[in-house]
Amino acid sequence: MTKATRPILLGIALSCLAAISTAQAKDQLILAIGGEPEQGFDPLLGWGQYGNPLFQSTLLSRGQDFTPQPELATKWSLSEDRLTWTLTLRGDARFADGTPVTADDVAYTFNTAAKAGGRADLSALAEATAIDEQTVTLRLHAPRITFIDQLLTLGIVPHAERENGYSEQYGRHPLGSGPYQLVEWQEGEQLIVERNPYFYGPTPDFERLVFLFTGEDATLSAAHAGQVDIAAIPPALAANVTTSMQRVIMESVDNRGILFPMQPDNGEHAASEAPIGNDVTADPAIRQAINLAVDRDTLVEVALHGFGRPAFGPADGLPWSSDEERIDAPDLAQAKGLLDAAGWELHDDGLRYKEGLPARFRLTYPSSDTTRQLLAEVSAEMVRPLGIEMQPTGRHWDDIQRHALHQDAILFGFGSHSPQEVYYLFHSQHAGNGYYNSGFYTNSAVDTHLDAAQAAPSSEKANRHWQAAQWDGTTGYGLRGDASWAWLVNLEHVYFADTCLDVGELGVAPHGHGWPITANLLEWRWVCD
């Protein structure tokens, strides 16, 4: 669906929905929170990778303090050798067609996801086996500390051999045991879901949810017109709230930063045929100078209107990130010193050159994202005094994948409740693997620390290795080491919600401004008559 036709269709849809919602205000919510998944609602292909997949249940869920809580599984244990998980399922869980969820379904989900090549990393899984109707074991090749994240995030799908079982079309017609079931999905426009009558948990307050997939502009207009009940708003546009709406802020570990291509341009291409490498960003002095020059406090103020905080790493404030990894204030003098020492000479045109190579490169961002656009433009302005020209360039995601992913600096966003993401971002094994390590970062010492963290016997010991990967006194992926990223800000997710909508106590959101707010959907209440 083109961006041009969306506002027209949105207008028609909203008119109809507004009429319906007037009569059934308590039963139906209209949400414009974006985040339409391209591959559909299939957990095996990545849907719900940060948890709370809406249509499906996970084995465990995350509490407010991030500790695992029972969900489909009521009991779970890990063997002494840390190679086998044993989980006992609850007896009252049913799919939306009324059939029970069994250990066979869980085993099928894990075994199939391991082969599916989706975003769920089950490379450590040797085999999932159903012991009886309600007991399943997950056997690993080697101990992996982050494996528990798959228990927290992977939605369980029905076995392919049962009626209404998993098929290639599952993403378009998902069947799960979560609180809601899909009624209709018009791609690029809207998604309508209704309560799953067989859901084992508390009955949600709202019978029907309508998710509108609109661009930022249309969402903002709809929110100002009071035609949606809750809308995700870019921080820079969140200053003015209409009287019928309230501003809802959700804390998050969602960050934004600049990923640098780490390899020089040797004329190589990735499997996707996208060119690899950038001679300017491959120089550590450039990357370190940019990190030193960026004023993150000002970025928060200007690009986020204060709805956020400075970022210095992929997991600031989380136990697997070091508190020492920070820059208290921008230091242009030190940055210039680094560039001078590395042979980058400042010329009369205000640009630095090294052996004829200008310190100029594109800083690419998805053109539909206002926040990233602002961050890119302000960052570029901040490094200009150094003699480095970052050229902010907005492109479609498709275009980024085809051309820019491995040769441009990219304004990316990540942020997870699990250190697994650190592994994806910085381990050489994931170099060139999708968006994660698209800069082809490789450092054997970092790989060693990351592998040691995965094999650690406890979270506490693993955290020490995760932190050492950031900086071990000699090297690391962080600011003091390879400076493979210039992390910029951590976002607060801003929503405009109807004043009658009580969204309860919100947790801490992972990456993805939108779906994470539905994590506590069961607590949402309509407080007006």
Added chain:
Amino acid sequence: MITPQPRLRAMLSLSITAVFIGGLIASQWLLTDSVQRMQFGARLAPPSLEHWLGTDALGRELWARTLAGLALSFWVGCLAALLSTLIALSLAALATLSARLDALVSLLIDTLLSVPHLILLMLIAFALGGGTQAVIIAVAVTHWPSLARVLRAELWQLRQAPYVHISRALGKSRWFVLHGHLLPHLLPHCLVGALLLFPHAILHEAALTFLGFGLSPSQPAIGVLLAEAMRYLNGGYWWLGVFPGLGLLLMVLMFERLSSQLRRAL
């Protein structure tokens, strides 16, 4: 009341437009990047003596952004109109070579005219991955049919002229006739046609960019400025949309007027 001669009016229009365009181009040479620098302490400042047309969300002077946007639109419009005219002229010339080719060109013209402009523009720009080149190509390949139709009709008429018949009778080649006799007569039509195409081209460039299929949001194009203005309208920041919009309107009207005056004069 004495009505000025068409040529005089055309000259007047041409002079005004030339001064406007000359000023626009000169401004981009003379003004340094500093006028578009961000002033974080003056974000979204309304028009005042200090900030003539106000500032945008990053504290950049709107007058400088509008001038840069108009200059960008001018170049994009120029190239697109030129390319479009060349396509129209080439196809019109091709149509005169044989009846089959004429039927083919006519079919192409009718087909393109039957497809809504904007949809085709968006499809082509999207397929080419956006950016300045994509916009120029998209605008150029969608705007030639009307002009091609006019030029083709004119060429068919010229082919019946006695001097063309004499030239052919003397054994001159088709190419010589086309190049030596027909094309020189078409140049005034091409000039007016290109000028008429220009306002369309820049309006469509702005529309395409406004809809997100055109230039990068980081380029100070008029379409980008108008799209940004839309986001901030709810906050009452009217100047973000009014001044770039007026600038675009002024430029379009100026070229519209110039082309109509030239058409009368020629």
